[in-house]
């Protein structure tokens with residue numbers, strides 16, 4: 001049997017630096033744990049635009065459809081701000097999500113014990129926090145038509161369309177219920193059903209799907225109240241399911257609240273392929289951080305943990321994922337810190353590769 | 364000259380209780396400061412539905428258009444969850460906003476010194492916080508057409524439309540720049556221009572308006588990053604301007620972060636009327652809190668401070684507004700607390716009217 005295949009898309013900014021550390025860790029799993037991958041690497045985002053004039057080449061797109069999992073660094077940077085909307089770095093990422101049909105975006109918001117004091121929230125509000133936000137990723141206002149800037153009378157009008165079909169809501173709701181079954185059996189669905197008809201349909205379909213999961217305690221919350229409650233007492237949640245746009249804001253807020261932004265991975269999953277594995281793309285929640293790119297200051301942990309999620313969700317290697325997560329926890333407990341995590345007295349930062357060394361050491 | 368007119372719409376849940384205290388304060392300004400108002404009262408939300416079968420009677424709408432300012436309590440409650448979308452309590456409020464064309468929603472997020480410890484954030488992150496979120500309130504996805512739930516193939520599709528014209532963006536941007544000029548001369552505009560064309564137009568128009576305010580330092584942030592930054596270090600902001608939906612989430616998150624949710628007022632302003640006063644509606648940021656309604660537990664301060672905003676923005680009585688705000692601050696500094704603000708050792712809560720007494724005493 002051939003090795004499972006990984007497509008690595010480092011992207012822009014700190015993407016290549018953090019991905020270099022992940023590649024070392026992938027190699028370690030091949031050497032030491034008998035988990036060899038066929039790894040290929042390609043361009044996405046501004047890097048792809050610079051070479052091909054498009055943020056995602058068709059060949060790369062085709063390759064992403066074939067492999068067992070895609071690992072992405074980050075896209076974007078000020079250099080590309082002037083580009084037309086249609087070729088901005090983000091379009092490369094959005095095309096991957098859409099064409100691979102990665103409808104369920106899993107964003108854990110976890111507070112690492114050793115880092116609880118980095119949160120702007122009080123320690124008792126965040127210590128031990130471990131929630132999972134399931135964000136719909138291939139529909140809603142990100143992709144709905146009509147869209148664009150049109151002329152009307154003598155002025156321009158900007159238009160976007162929020163659009164959700166029953167089946168789109170159904171499938172992401174099922175992903176969320178499945179996750180809830182494996183976790184605390186508590187799911188909170190967020191929308192604005194008091195203002196938006198798409199939110200009414202969302203609530204109805206989620207409620208309907210819930211009948212197949214009688215063990216899961218389902219609740220509904222308006223997204224504005226959800227934002228509030230995340231800020232007030234995030235531990236009231238276990239799994240949250242929400243649409244593409246609300247998920248974008250709420251998961252970023254939740255990630256920041258943990259104080260562990262540079263640490264948080266994500267998985268974007270689609271339907272099973274012929275080999276039974278889901279279509280999948282893994283990426284850190286943080287962005288391309290152009291201000292610190294190329295200086296060896298970036299924290300590779302979010303990207304490393306994205307690979308751990310790949311081990312768990314694409315390759316059914318939950319125990320190996322835990323091994324890697326434990327190594328990260330150990331390194332943090334030992335006080336190893338990249339520059340983004342400074343603040344404690346007398347701690348000297350390690351570089352991006354220094355953190356990679358430490359994680360490999362702990363493995 | 365006749366007295367300025369006020370229409371009071373207590374609404375649902377705790378609305379009537381908190382508004383009763385505001386009426387006493389309005390009377391005080393009439394008796395003691397020679398600021399008499401012609402006050403009328405009417406129904407909105409579920410209360411209006413119960414009587415008229417509609418969350419806002421046409422006569423009430425007409426009256427709201429005539430008066431100098433509207434003061435609203437809160438709308439909604441579980442009793443009305445089963446109602447059809449078109450007659451839900453919220454539709455009454457949304458109709459007022461839309462037909463009065465109240466495009467600029469001013470939401471201060473302020474941390475009261477005496478309450479800094481109520482925040483889930485660390486004291487130094489919130490103490491002294493004072494930012495102003497200007498939310499567009501009459502357009503965007505709240506009102507865009509087409510909208511609804513349609514049949515397509517053999518399933519239902521939920522649709523809403525985000526729609527912004529240049530002039531809609533222009534006018535709310537001007538309100539925000541004007542406010543920034545009176546405050547810290549710093550304005551941050553938030554959208555998702557990396558994903559939504561309506562966000563691109565938003566950014567362009569705000570930038571264009573900014574040329575008329577060269578003294579104001581203008582910045583732009585994606586709304587997801589904005590949510591993060593509000594959670595991380597809210598004091599980096601002075602005035603924020605954003606669209607209707609983002610404003611809904613971001614202002615609620617910001618309000619919660621202050622720890623002073625029961626304290627925060629809002630003003631919704633439109634174009635000047637014939638008498639030079641803007642069309643205006645004032646309401647607390649908190650909701651109708653049906654769980655504590657009718658028990659004398661509600662905190663009337665947000666509603667009281669909404670009246671202070673009315674004094675300032677509708678009646679040009681900045682000094683009287685400050686008098687009222689100072690009275691509230693004094694009461695808080697004296698340790699007077701409603702039930703929502705407990706937590707300090709040995710403090711006994713006062714009732715809604717007890718807080719009203721205390722504020723009147725301080726005046």
Ligand SMILES: CC(C)[C@H](C(=O)O)[C@@H](O)C(=O)O
Nearest residue numbers: 076090093094248557558587
């Ligand atoms: C880069 C951007 C297009 C993207 C999004 O808005 O989805 C990002 O913010 C994210 O959350 O993954």
Ligand SMILES: CC(C)[C@H](C(=O)O)[C@@H](O)C(=O)O
Nearest residue numbers: 194195224439453456457611
């Ligand atoms: C009650 C509801 C319709 C309203 C809104 O979504 O605008 C509320 O959340 C608010 O922020 O004033």
